[in-house]
Amino acid sequence: MLGELEQTVILAVLHVGADAYGVPVHDEIHRRTGRDVTIGTIYKTLTRLEEKGLVASHIGDPTPERGGRRTRCYAVTPAGRRALQASIKTLRRMAAGLDVGLEPS
């Protein structure tokens, strides 16, 4: 079972697709949930996920607007997808039959 922040971050990485690094992931979470998670927290979570093998990272290209610094981009691994599915399934099963406003519309 993934933690709540872990789920949010994995989902955000999936939404962003290619080039998912700190800033777009932060913006995606902010846009969808209104939560202003700091970039430091996001990288912290991504590191933990990477240690568990749920995401993989590669070093991207430096750009002038970044002051010539590189990006670190993340992608969700197949294991990550499975963990996410398992996690969400667990939630669904637990919520089934309860009126918590989560029923598919």
Added chain:
Amino acid sequence: MIRACVWLLERLLPADWSDHVIGDLVEQQHRGSWWMLRQTLAALLFLRARPHRGDRMLSTFLNDMRIGARHLRRAPAFAATSVVTLGIAIGASAAIFSVIEPVLLRPLPYPHAERLAFVWERNRDGTFDNIGFETVVDLADNAKSIEHWAAIGSWEPTLGDDTPERVSGDRVSWSYFRTLGVQPAIGRDFLEEEDQQGHNGEVILSHGLWQRRFGSDSSAVGKKISVGGMPMTIVGVMPANFDNVVSPNAEIWRVLGYEPSLPFACRTCHHLRMIARMKPGASMRAAATELDQIHARLEKAYPKEYASVGAGVVPMQEEVTRGFRPALLALAGAVCLVLLIAMANVVNLQLARAVRRRDEFAIRSALGAGRGRMTQQLLAEGLVLALIGGLAGVIVARVALPVLTTYLPPDLPRLGAIHLDAGGFAAVAALVLLLSIVMAVIPGSLAANELGASLRSGRRLASGAQHITRSTLVVAEIALAAMLLAGATLVGRSLERLLGVNAGFETSHLLSLEVDAVGKKYPNAASLYAYHDRVRDAVRGVPGVASVAVTSQLPLGGNMDRFGITDVGNPPSNPEQVPSGDRYTVTQDYLATMKIPLLRGRWFTAAEAVDTMNHVVVVSQSLAQRLWPGQDALGQRIRMGESTRATRTVIGVTGDVKHSGLDANITQGFYVPERQWFFADNAITVVVRTSLEPASVAPAVRRAISAVDPSLPIIRVATMDQLIAKSTAQRRLALVLFAAFAGAAVLLAVAGIYGVLAGSVAERTREIGLRSALGATPREIVALVVRQGARLGIVGLVAGLAGGALLTKYLRTFLYGIGAGDPITLAAVIVALGAVTLAACAVPALRAVRIDPSEALRSE
């Protein structure tokens, strides 16, 4: 902000993180400073603290720190107040330390700098004086403890013919750089045979001058350059890192080329400085004794030539910092006081918080946490707070230091070495550690003492010990604030007095321009006088100019040109005893332009201004009193300089003028028509009385002077108000810093008093309710609160003023016309702190009055 954040992250984040995290922040910098700061702090907090597995103690501690951080997030007001307080105090300390460390503490940047010293002539009153060339040679030749030595005379040549520029330099003995232990980076050092009269056409340039004028072209070495109209060869360029503490502004050097036979090399010609490198193993004290003995022999051999009583040997490090040491130490003291107050305040906040957290600790203790374990938790929390405060402090220091540096006097030695470096960070780190321990241990030990009681009673009361501690801290804060406030008031009142000093002439609407007339067009005195006349005619035609004059030097202009004055009718037996005076060689319109009052006699006429036969002179009042006390100065005959010079008749006496600064106490001076002086000055000051705002007239005057001869450099354009501001800049800086420190201290002290009283009222709700139920009037309840505040205030004030009396002696360099025990200052401090103490009582007192008795009695 972004640069500060990047700088922090680069240093503090692990290497595998910094690059892409910083990149993200740089990319998003348009989101503003606050966003940046928040992201930076979060990144530091989350990405740094990775516990080392296997080290349980450490990982628990890091865990504690994380818990501490979470606690702080839940008490944002407490956290913000503490971080701001700590940040300002740590930042100010680091900034001041970064100035003091290279200037006062770090050894000079020369090999074996501890063997370097200045050698002076020591006067009867213990002051030191410059030294004549013959004395230098005799001392150096006879002293066994001296390895290398050099004499130094100041020199301000004008470089180049096409784009002339005046630079500051030194004429030095050939062994000057050898004595310091440095060598040119390009080319060579001076040679011994070059240090002779008539054979001194070689110059060495500073790295800065070489870059500026020759575009760092290394083929410049060996080329000829026009120096003051004479061709000279560049033989060397000093390295970029040559930090010249002997003359911080010097950019060019040529050999002295003196011989004892020269008239200006005499024993009484006190215009040289001497430096010496002692032999290895020769102690400074032994060298001082030896030079003193040699000097005593010289005094015996030449009794008429020495008024001095010995040689003064001052280690170079001590000499170059002597003028600044008291000021820097006073600032260091002030910043320490601020730091102490900040510490007291944060501890106080912690204590207030500890009262509220008593239950938490009681539960922890009941669950089996030992005292050590809980102290560890508090230490971790203190460390988190101190670390964040330290980071804020580093940012404060990074912002404050460049601002501070621009206000430092430009002749401060080692100015270039001032920046925030390892030393500054070590200071910050030490402070952080100290603060975190203090912040943990004091509240911790108090809280631990009464754990059991808390759970049983369930009441949130501060203990007696806590009350005493908090009150003591507040008293200390008030005392420290009183000391700073007294210091700031004294410095402020001194500055006010100084600016109120009568300079001896009308300072408003006065503009001055310095011109250096050199080159082939000015081969003799006549051509210079003609140039001065053309300049005066040209400036007189500029709209807004009321009158204009030419003078050899200007009061408060920073020049120094004094001549010995011999009373021809009554010459002193020892030539060393002749008084000296500032020489003003001026055009006829000078007195009227400066508006210097004429006290007796008359000023010279237009006819006398061009009369080269009958020499006249006008003297200042203090010079007249010095030469002829109780007698009439008019008609007396005096001579300036050597015995071959013309004798002059005194025709008038003017008011005194402050020449070297508003705080000058020597005001002897004399005025001579420029065509009557025995040489014509190349460097002159054009002084202009304006009817309009002088700064607005300046560009037109400048153009008018340039039009007369565009090839001459105008060295400086300044209004008299600017010159006065410059001469008081150091005092202003001290005032601004002291005022800022005192303001911060008073604010913190007010916050401290308020905190104690508010806490006390909250705890005594029941008691106060009971009192008013029993018939106490609102007035009596207000008195109850105010009495408590006033007690803190009075004890603090008394302690502070007593402490201040001990400390203000370190402020003496900043004081002018005022004693450290100035009664008005004392009164001002008492009134100001009394008022803010009462103000701090107001809110708690009102809250106490508003307590509803019935509710208060029911509440517990």
